[in-house]
Amino acid sequence: MQLVVGRIGRPHGVRGDVTVEVRTDDPELRFAVGATIATDPADRGPLVIESRRWHKGALLITFAGIKARDAAEDLRGTMLVIDSAEVTPSDDPDEFHDHQLIGLTVVTASDEAVGEVTDVLHHGQDLLVVRRSGQDDALIPFVRALVPEVDLEGGRLVVDPPEGLL
Template sequence: MQLVVGRIGRPHGIRGDVTVEVRTDDPELRFAVGASVATDPAGRGPLVIEGRRWHKDVLLVRFAGVDDRDTAESLRGIMLVIDSADVEPSDDPDEFHDHELIGLAVVTTSGEPVGEVTDVLHHGQDLLVIRRAGQDDALVPFVRELVPEVDVRGGRLVIDPPEGLLA
C-alpha cells in the first residue's frame, strides 16, 4: 500500500524549488537530500531530492533536474509516496499508523460483527470510519473507552459502543 508523505505545491523562486505540503511525522527522513521519492502519478517519478530547507514553517524542496520555475510548476499537485512496508512499526503498543487500521474487521465486545475500518479521520479527535453492510458508515472516536482492543496481526478491532453510536 502506498502512503502519501507529501504533496508538491507551488514553485518558490525561479530556480526550481517547490513548496511541499508535509504529510509525514518524519520529514527529515522522508525528504533527506539524496533520497528518491516515488510519485502518484507514478509516471512523474521517482524524484530525487537535491536540496531542502524550511522557510517560515514551509518545506522547500529542490528535485534533481528541476532547474526553473516552469518545470517546478509542472510538478504542482503531484503526491510523494512511500510503500507502507518502509514504515517502522511504533514501539508504543497504543499507537497505530492509519494503514495498519484500514481493513481491520470490527466487532463489538460481545462478538457481534459491525463492519470494516475504511478510513481514519484526524479532525481534532481521531475517528474510525467503519463501513457497515447495508447501512451508513459509522464514525467511532478512536479512544480506549470505545476501542478497547486492536489486534493488527489478527485483523480485528473490538469496539464497545455506547447506546445510539451505531444507530
Template structure:
C-alpha cells in the same frame, strides 16, 4: 505498499524549490534528503529529495534535476508516494499506519461483530475510523483510547467501546438520551 506522503505546492524562488503539503506523520523519514518518491501522475517521477527545510512554517524541498522555477512549477499538485514495507511500524507502539488499520474487523468489547474498518479520516482535531456495517451503512468512530481500547493487528481486530447511539441509533432513543430532556 505505497503511501501518499505529500503534495507538491507552489514553486519558491528561482532555483527549483517547491513547497510540499505534508501528508505523513514522519516527514523527516519519508521526505528527507535522499528519499526517492514515486509520483502521481507517474510521468513526473520518480523524484529524489536533494534537500529540505522549513520556511515560514511550511516544508520547502528541492528535488534532484529540478533546477529552475519553470521546472518546479510544472510539478505543482503532483502527489508524492513512498514505498513502505508493509510490516514496518511507527516508533510509538500506540501509533499505526492507515494501511495497517484498513480492513480490520471491528468488534465490540464483548466480541459482537460491528463491521469492517474501511477508512481513517484525518481531521485537525482528531482522527475518525469509518466502519462499514453489514447492512452497508457506515459509522464514524473517534479514534481515541476511550472508544477504541484495543487494536489487535495479529488477529486483525479493532475493538471498540462506543457510547449508546454511536453505532446503533435505536440505542440512543432507548437510553433516554438528550432528546428526552427537552
C-alpha cells in the same frame, strides 16, 4: 500500501524549487538530501531530492533534473509517497499508524459484525470511519473505552459502543 508524506505545491522562484505540504511527522528523514521518493501519479517520478530548506515555515525542495519554474509547475499537485513497509512500527502497544487500522474487520464485544475500517480522521479526536453493509458509515472515537481491543495479526478490531452509537 502507499502512504502520502507530502504534496508538491507551487514553484518558488525561477530555478525549479517547489513548496511541499508536509504530511509526515519526520520530514528530516522522508525528505533527506539524496533520497529518492515515489510519486502519485507514478509517471511524474521517482524524484531525487537535490536540496531542501525551510523558508518562512514552508519546506522548499529542489529535485534533480528540475531546473526551471515551468518544470516545477508541471509537478504541482503531485503526491510524494512511500511504501508502508518503510514505516518503523511503534514500540508503544497502544499506538497505531492509520495504515495498520484501515482494512481491519470491526466486531462488537459480543462478536457481532459491524463492518470494516475505511479511514481514520484526526480532528481533535481520532475517529475510525467504519463502513457498514447497507447502512451509513459509522464514526467511532478511537479511545480505549470504546475500542478495547486491536488485533492486527487477527485482522480485527473490537468495539464496545454505547447505546445509539451504531
